[in-house]
Amino acid sequence: MTTTRFAPSPTGHIHVGNLRTALLNFLIARKAGGQFILRIDDTDPERSREEYVDAIKEDLEWLGLHWDRVERQSERLDRYAEAADTLRGMGRFxxxxxxxxxxxxxxxxxxxxxxxxxYDRAALSMTGDEREALRAERGPGVWRFKLDQERIEWDDGILGPVSIDAASVSDPVLIRGDGQVLYTLASVVDDMEMGVTDVVRGSDHVTNTATQIQIIEALGGTPPRFAHHSLLTGPQGESLSKRLGTLSLRDLRERGVHPMALLSLLARLGSSDPVELRTDMETLVDGFDITRFGAAPTKFDENDLFPMTARILQETPFEEVRQTIAAIGVPDGLAARFWAVTRDNITTLNDLEAWWIMFRDGAEPAIAPEDADFVAHAMRLLPEGPYDDATWSEWTAAVRDATGRKGRPLFMPLRKALTGQERGPEMSQVLPLMQRIRAAD
Incomplete structure (x- = not known):
């Protein structure tokens, strides 16, 4: 069975870089009908926080990336200790x-x-007495895995054939002096025991992959299939590292980005396929192919998410936003009409409240000096509300007959007087929602 995993550290919120790794692993598992494991890398007790574990789960659920099971590395320390003892017994630690x-x-x-x-492996030439003396002086040392200094090769799912000379890599530290098990060892043990078959991660992990392949083989396991995706940059090719805090999923969600806009973009970004907006997970999975991705740095522009969000909202039925609309105070009797009028004129759901405030309290009129008398005359002809679908056409016909104005000189000043805007929804739809018209006050 195809099994993938996402292994975040609960030391902060997930950002777009983390999400890309999670999504690609999720899509591989779902396309193959396999398993997707959420594995919490919480072996660092000083930095790990339970609040971030909850936040990671919440973010993944918001996106619809549902896991098949949760594992916690902090509950598997005995398994890592056994693996370390095995490596010591083999002379590889x-x-x-x-x-x-x-x-x-x-x-x-x-x-x-x-x-x-x-690392020059100076520790290997030390005598037992020398080690004991240093341990007494400095405390416990770190534990390094002794690499076989040969070429490590694998067929990468994105990069193609990869070959790394182990002699050019330091023997990796797997356990710190304070006893903390590092990710390199924990991940190897977990991947072996959880049957992980495919691992997708960033290209900055290529050297780690080489060392992990040797560790897996030393422990008698078979390495999973590895694929290393390109790293994200800003729209001008700049590093995203200093901005990842503002590109957390929590931040993007608060700014109104739709989850399917984010998933649609990241599921294709960096591949040879064009970005296509998907509105459901099934079509996203069906169109996914890891072999279509490349190794070149990939430009990510958060501004691309907002027009995609707007397109999704234009097709969103009222029932899916009923609670959101109710939460900003729109009465039940107006809610469906309110959505029908506004959904083509918003970028995110966050924009809805401003529209409702305008309908409820009236807009600040935008009246040009040369139109002041005309608008004043027109307002005297406006009947008392409530208004219906025919009010706009009946009113403007009456204004035309009274003033002789036609076309744009007739309609535009009235739109700006009522809404303060030059553009927007059809006024025949807007007027029935207007609870107050300031220009008529």
């Missing part, structure tokens, strides 16, 4: 005691000599 300053000096020395800045 060793303790090292260098400080960050010492490691930095080593890297600088290697660079000055024209060598790759990789």
């Amino acid at each position: 060793y303790e090292a005691f260098e400080t960050p300053t010492e490691l930095d000096l080593k890297r600088k020395k290697q660079l000055n000599m024209g060598r790759p800045p990789v």
